[in-house]
Amino acid sequence: MRIEFPRVPSQNTFLFWALGERHTQVFWGNLVGALVFCVTMIVLAKWSTNLPGWREVIVSENGPVERMSAGVWFMAMVWCFAAGWRHFPHRIEWFGLTTVCLLFGLRELDAHVWVTGWNLDKLANYWNSRFPLWERLLVVGFMIIPTVAVGAVLCYRMWLRLGRGGSSCAPWIGQMMVGGILLGFCLLLDKANAYGLPLFGLEAAQLFFMGMEEFGEYVLAVYTVSALWPYWQEAFLSNDTRSRNEGTLGAEP
């Protein structure tokens, strides 16, 4: 069965809440599968690493969950890159996804802290004179602007396909929405740890929220791989000539 990127199934319904049962099962199945897989791996990690408690397994920096999460992101990065090389007509989408996965993997390894010695995530650091000006300019010129450009191109290409994909009920829309909800959940927990809990006097619950955040990030990584899996299989194992010389989506935007 040939799976297009982005897939365009035949059923003619509209978007997430009105999808046919089969398509709803695709992305909820991805999510449930990712949840079950992550719980299994965490139990396995606890059992096999002899760490004293769940805190060391789930919450600790460079702990098993964070390492496994980073491993999955870098795996996704490499596979997206290879898919872009193999599936030439959609190389822009694949290389855009490669960049996204690389950024998530680097973020998981705290590269935003050690790559320069100051935290790239904090906006105030960019006009902090304690850090060398050339260094801040290099980060903006060679990291921030290229990343924003790649993100903008990727969003633009997806936006152009949204109308057509929506009218034909393409599963990638639902998959992206579920992924976005999961990402929002992780961001919310991250900010809750930093600002929300002290505000409401819930510092005692910080460990729980940190664990939930790390778990959510791991689920997001596994969910991404499960959603991209059929596209990768198609890209790697499809007929070469057709894959490299023809666009499977038909007219390019």
Place this chain on the structure above:
Amino acid sequence: MDWMKSWPGWIFVVSSGVLWGLPSVPYYHADLPYIHDLGGLALVAWYIGLGFLSLGLYIIASVCLRVNVVRVKSLHTIFLGGGAFILAGLFWWLYLLLLGMSVRLV
């Protein structure tokens, strides 16, 4: 051999590699200037190498175990698998190089 065609099998391979294969790399030292901290880049190289290894294994296993055998006969797919193994080796060589430099500097 259905697991060969499923994502859990291959994420399990990668997660196992990370859990039990990743050496303990001192990649983050809060008290050291960043230029001494090449261990971080070394760790990234290690992870990318693992990604290429998983890709190479997937392609080669697909061919050897005749998963989707009609399709995987193409030469490009074989090259992709072989190329992935070579790149995995290159990235792990880079990992060792960066780690060695990091240790010398520290």
